[in-house]
Amino acid sequence: MKSFTYYNPVKVVFGTDSFESLAKLLPAEGKIMVTMGMGSIRKNGVYDRVMSALAGKDIVEFEGIEPNPEYEKCMEAVRIARSENVRFFLSVGGGSVLDATKFIAAAVLFEGMDPWDILEKGAEIKSALPIGCVLTLPATGSEVNGNSVVSRRAEGKKLAFGSPKVMPQFSILDPSVTLTLDARQTANGIVDAFVHVMEQYLTYDVNTPLQDRQAEAILSTLVELSFQVRQSPDDVDVRANIMWCASNALNMLINCGTVQDWSTHVIGHEITALHGIDHARTLAIVLPANMRHQRKQKGKKIVQYAKRVWGITGQNDEETIDKCIEKTKQFFEETGCPTSLAAYGLKPSDCESISRTLAERGMVIGERGDIGQAEVDAIIELCA
Ligand code: NZQ
Ligand code: ZN
Numbered sequence: 001m002k003s004f005t006y007y008n009p010v011k012v013v014f015g016t017d018s019f020e021s022l023a024k025l026l027p028a029e030g031k032i033m034v035t036m037g038m039g040s041i042r043k044n045g046v047y048d049r050v051m052s053a054l055a056g057k058d059i060v061e062f063e064g065i066e067p068n069p070e071y072e073k074c075m076e077a078v079r080i081a082r083s084e085n086v087r088f089f090l091s092v093g094g095g096s097v098l099d100a101t102k103f104i105a106a107a108v109l110f111e112g113m114d115p116w117d118i119l120e121k122g123a124e125i126k127s128a129l130p131i132g133c134v135l136t137l138p139a140t141g142s143e144v145n146g147n148s149v150v151s152r153r154a155e156g157k158k159l160a161f162g163s164p165k166v167m168p169q170f171s172i173l174d175p176s177v178t179l180t181l182d183a184r185q186t187a188n189g190i191v192d193a194f195v196h197v198m199e200q201y202l203t204y205d206v207n208t209p210l211q212d213r214q215a216e217a218i219l220s221t222l223v224e225l226s227f228q229v230r231q232s233p234d235d236v237d238v239r240a241n242i243m244w245c246a247s248n249a250l251n252m253l254i255n256c257g258t259v260q261d262w263s264t265h266v267i268g269h270e271i272t273a274l275h276g277i278d279h280a281r282t283l284a285i286v287l288p289a290n291m292r293h294q295r296k297q298k299g300k301k302i303v304q305y306a307k308r309v310w311g312i313t314g315q316n317d318e319e320t321i322d323k324c325i326e327k328t329k330q331f332f333e334e335t336g337c338p339t340s341l342a343a344y345g346l347k348p349s350d351c352e353s354i355s356r357t358l359a360e361r362g363m364v365i366g367e368r369g370d371i372g373q374a375e376v377d378a379i380i381e382l383c384a
């Protein structure tokens with residue numbers, strides 16, 4: 001096992017009664033900026049519940065953060081937050097609203113010339129204003145980590161940053177608010193969480209049997225829940241378990257001391273930047289292709305995953321790997337996320353700029369740093 005430091009100070013309040021805690025978790029003084037998405041919270045009652053918890057507080061509302069949040073929109077909030085002397089942010093929505101809020105909270109106090117440097121140059125975040133979260137979509141794990149992904153569409157860029165300074169102080173997780181998710185967003189959440197686990201697990205073995213089994217437990221549970229939520233979309237218990245799986249998939253516990261990859265996400269973010277396909281849907285396309293291409297490097301773990309998560313054993317390892325990649329594709333398809341570029345009317349040639357873009361950024365990906373420009377091209381070919 002590798003050395004690690006584990007730090008996760010996010011206070012999670014989970015359950016259908018968790019809104020009751022919101023008012024007392026908020027700061028007693030100082031202006032609060034409430035950040036919100038494109039309107040789903042106004043339709044499902046979340047907005048009203050949040051506003052009643054905020055009664056008597058000094059607030060400013062900031063609405064209209066779009067999926068795959070946009071840098072320019074975030075900067076609009078930064079300007080308002082500075083001029084209104086905001087002291088605290090309350091993010092109400094899915095991963096996009098929270099990711100945007102993390103960037104805004106860091107950008108308001110950023111001492112450098114241009115906050116874009118946080119994303120483009122990995123500029124150090126010395127401080128950030130505190131954040132609270134009311135999560136409405138289980139998927140990203142953003143509610144329990146310090147990561148954020150922001151896009152700048154004018155430049156065709158979707159970039160990530162991470163800092164413990166932007167971890168939420170608290171996250172309210174009420175599974176009943178996820179009952180209004182449609183089938184597509186529900187599927188996206190399950191696939192995103194599944195692939196988060198795979199990125200941290202499907203690498204090479206450094207003798208982390210506990211972390212392996214924690215990862216496999218999340219994967220197996222998500223497989224069961226995918227079926228259950230399609231049968232019973234209104235079952236709040238099923239929704240609760242999806243929500244807790246998604247948080248556990250990226251609360252940075254299962255990757256303690258392990259070797260991680262994240263190449264599927266890096267390539268997937270570029271597909272979203274180019275073609276606007278939902279984040280999780282890009283992962284459903286790229287992961288099986290990546291597994292096929294990296295089958296030698298990842299072989300031992302793929303065989304373990306095949307046996308423990310799917311109960312697959314072939315005549316030999318090669319057959320086990322083939323069967324298990326097919327099973328993974330089938331799982332994504334059944335969950336509701338197509339696994340080819342063709343399903344979106346695209347060809348690999350429509351993504352040919354990706355390998356160049358990543359090379360220009362100096363990005364070498366894969367757990368052994370062995371996925372360069374040619375390998376990215378080959379993986380994208382396999383996404384056809
Ligand atoms: O904008 P509103 O109107 O709120 O509607 C949203 C949006 O249209 C809707 N929605 C959210 N909660 C709902 C709801 N609709 C009905 N009922 C509810 N309860 O769902 C749509 C998608 O929301 P979004 O926040 O974009 O989805 P998600 O949570 O999947 O976030 C995706 C973003 O997170 C990034 C992705 O790249 C993408 O930009 N990621 C962030 C990560 C992190 N911070 O750790 C890791 C991930 O790998 C990922 O990259
Ligand atoms: Zn993801």
